[in-house]
Amino acid sequence: MIRAQWSKNILLLIFLALLFLLSGCAAKTTVVLLPDPDGKVGHVTVSTDVGSTDITQAREATTVKGRESLPTSPKILSSDAINAEFSRVLTMLPSQPVHFILYFEGGSTDLTAESRQTLPAILESINNRKSQHISVIGHSDTVGDNQYNLQLSQERAAAIRRLLVQQGVASTFITSTSHGEENPLVKTADNVNEPKNRRVEVVVK
Structure with missing residues (x-):
């Protein structure tokens, strides 16, 4: 054997x-x-x-x-x-998921100017793949307490979900979650303003 x-x-x-x-x-x-x-x-x-x-x-x-x-x-x-x-x-191998990261202004649900330019690429990937499985995951930096950052990351994920739905993506295809400050891209001490941690990750399967 x-x-x-x-x-x-x-x-x-x-x-x-x-x-x-x-x-x-x-x-x-x-x-x-x-x-x-x-x-x-x-x-x-x-x-x-x-x-x-x-x-x-x-x-x-x-x-x-x-x-x-x-x-x-x-x-x-x-x-x-x-x-x-x-x-x-x-x-015969299945297509691998495509990952996108969108960054936000500090303490808000406003995308940075550069990240706004990424939205067409996300929509193109969804359309090309005819995807029905899109994950939207919100994150924050460590400025503020845990509860505030969890709420902010939820609002960021919800904002991106709304943008995708407004562009024609079926809401039933999108799963939205949030991690607050718990899974940073860049590890920092508490109350540190880190732009790379203020983000939403979009995964298109």
Whole structure:
């Protein structure tokens, strides 16, 4: 039997099992470790009845010829090699979510001028994907107490949700949540004005 175990903290792990299914009659199975969309990489242990090997780097691969053979020593495959050899499998993978971050003026629900220019890209992504799963998550910096910041982050998320609905996105497609000051992009002490923490994250699936 060929087994694969992966780390719990990996965000995206793709097994490309090629040529035959994972079974006793499999002539060859190749396992490739790919990073998730933001570049994070976990690890995989590929085991057979006679031994195992770990793959821990992006685009690292091992091949198993059967349950009675050792996995080959890991090697890095080029992106071109992966695309050429595994193209059929790659085309069957689901599209990865697209993430957008919108920033706000201090203590308000007003978007910064730069973030207002990001709204068309969000709408384009929703339309192109025909998305029915959009997450809107509000955040704040640490200026003010926890309750104030939770309320402010809720209002920011609600403001972006309204903007999307006004532009034709069905309200039933949008899930809105808020974290207050609890999940900053930039960790700071209390009562610190940090522009990157005054934000709403929009995830289009």
